[in-house]
Amino acid sequence: MTKLADQMKRGLDAPICLTWELTYACNLDCVHCLSSSGRRDPRELSTDEAIAVIDELRRMQVFYVNIGGGEPMLRRDFFPIIDHATTSGVGVKFSTNGTYIDTDAARRLAAMDYLDVQISIDGADAATNDLVRGQGSWDTARRAMDALAAADFGEFKISVVVTRENVTQLDDLLAIADGYGAQLRITRLRPAGRGADTWHQLHPTDAQQRDLYHWLLERGDRVLTGDSFFHLNALGDPLPGLNLCGAGRVVCLIDPVGDVYACPFVIHDEFKAGNVRDPGGFASVWNSSELFAELREPGSAGACASCGAYDACQGGCMAAKFFTGLPLDGPDPECVSGHGAAALAAATTAPRPDQDHSRARARAAAAAVPVTLGRR
Amino acid sequence: MTVHTATLGALRLHPSVAVRPEPFGALAYHYDTRRLVFLRHPQLVDVVHALHEHADLDTTMDALGVAETLRGPFQRAVANLAEACIVITRDSEEDRS
Ligand code: SF4
Ligand code: SF4
16 A cells, blocks of 8 residues: 555545536436436426536536536537536546537547547447447447547547446447547446346356456456446456545536535435535535545555455455445445355345436336346 | 657647546546546646646656656556547647647
8 A cells, every 4th residue: 555545545635536416317217327327307407506516616626527427419509518627627528428519529528628429339239239328329439439539539439338248348338439540538437327126137247257367457457447447356466447446536426406425426315425516616515524534544454454465456346345245344335255146145134225216117127137137 | 559658748638538536536538539538636637737837747746746656657647648648649630649
């Protein structure tokens, strides 16, 4: 454990990795959606409130914000909001399913500075992708990529959540990114939002996790990972990146209604630190909420204390444990030393995600997944 | 590749870099390359901010009275910052990112 990592655990004056979900509205129904998006929430921040959040982030010297949703481009004030951010020195990295990136939008995006665009796909072909993201979503995403390329956007990002179904397609995904001069970003599937219902069928198997680890050791310099695979470090040489759970320390989420959570993957009352509408705004939530103070205390290793790999893997991801009903101071459900399966077997009930903006249709689709995934 | 600070000459912060104070020193972010870098000593932050007022890194450290034991580490740190284009030589002030 380096001194720097210790310092980071005590928290920073402002987050490094701040996610801001602009809306719960989404035109897709992805079965693993971390925020259970679908319908807009009537309490979502107004344009003025969103602008005020950006001004506060600027004062806190937050260098950039990860904008997501829902589908952020569904907000009518999407462009004014990101314009305001990028021209005030708050860079924007935004994630989209690509539906609303047509020729005009691509040109508009290409003309902006300090803006990164991330198009989500979850497979290297339509069949694999559409299984998770819905019929037609592959073609939509490819059209958006074509539009960005045609508008000379430059190096956009292709963002993939690694699942049991697509983990064998990483080389193909890399080739797709190369074809566009784009950068591949892969992140870990967590049982958050609708993902709580589908994680058990979709998360990579033990053998796949080992393959993924070796793939990352070999090709890791060509992909971005958001440092999300540090639970794999227990397998040997550490992967590059910050090896710690950053929740409430360097990571946090502002949700569409202004609620501040410790991390985008823990939308649950237990991890809600406050709201940007509270007196003192986001800064006071970040600096003085009780929850964040607690998360910045040194954690106990709990059941991981006897494991030689704890220094390397830090017990994994808090969100993954929480939504699978595991103790937060024990092994990750995907513990690569094999302690996850036993822990899962011992877990009786898991907390349900708190916010659900899914459309009814989406809920039914999520419930149907075990059947659909019988494909291989 | 290692950059030797002795050969860098007159230095300054890249105009697209923002530096945010933190308890351990500071975070520096390069808006063009999107690189985030840790400055892991409060006095290193002062050095980086003062580079443009002095002929080179050594004279900057002289002016700020940097202790003998810190000069080596700061030299290595500034060499890394130069590699990341966080600091640049003053005759190349145009964006080199
Ligand atoms: S037992 Fe805990 S520390 Fe050891 S590998 Fe598993 S999750 Fe990591
Ligand atoms: S809870 Fe998991 S996803 Fe969130 S910051 Fe911690 S490790 Fe990352």
